[in-house]
Amino acid sequence: MYNTKEKTWWINEILDDGTMGEETSRGSLKSSFHVSTPFQIFGKTYYYAHNLQTRHWFIQELHYGGKMGPKATNGTWTNSYPMVFSANVKNKPYIFAPCYISKRTN
Numbered sequence: 001m002y003n004t005k006e007k008t009w010w011i012n013e014i015l016d017d018g019t020m021g022e023e024t025s026r027g028s029l030k031s032s033f034h035v036s037t038p039f040q041i042f043g044k045t046y047y048y049a050h051n052l053q054t055r056h057w058f059i060q061e062l063h064y065g066g067k068m069g070p071k072a073t074n075g076t077w078t079n080s081y082p083m084v085f086s087a088n089v090k091n092k093p094y095i096f097a098p099c100y101i102s103k104r105t106n
Helices: none
Strands: 008-014 020-028 035-041 044-050 056-063 067-076 085-089 092-096
Touching (some): 020 067, 035 085
Antiparallel strands (some): 035 044, 044 056, 056 067
16 A cells, blocks of 8 residues: 555555455655556566656565565656556566656647
8 A cells, every 4th residue: 555645655464355464564755656556477576656747667576475675677757657557468467558648749
């Protein structure tokens, strides 16, 4: 879970019966990230996050037991992407992100 105003995040275990379990990790980020999605590669789970104003994004590994791992990569997009989702196609992960252009160029 993530609080965009306070820039804090926390991870809770989801129990077998669908209820919220105990908090497993907590932290804060330098800026807000409004859009995110998880995905898996070769049995590892990653978290993609994107800031709509600065267009900065990062991918960070999530470890077993609900712990946040190291950042794998980051960058800045040319445009903002207000909605993203991940999908596996033939065992290869992809992120779909429709573009939001804030300024018209014509």
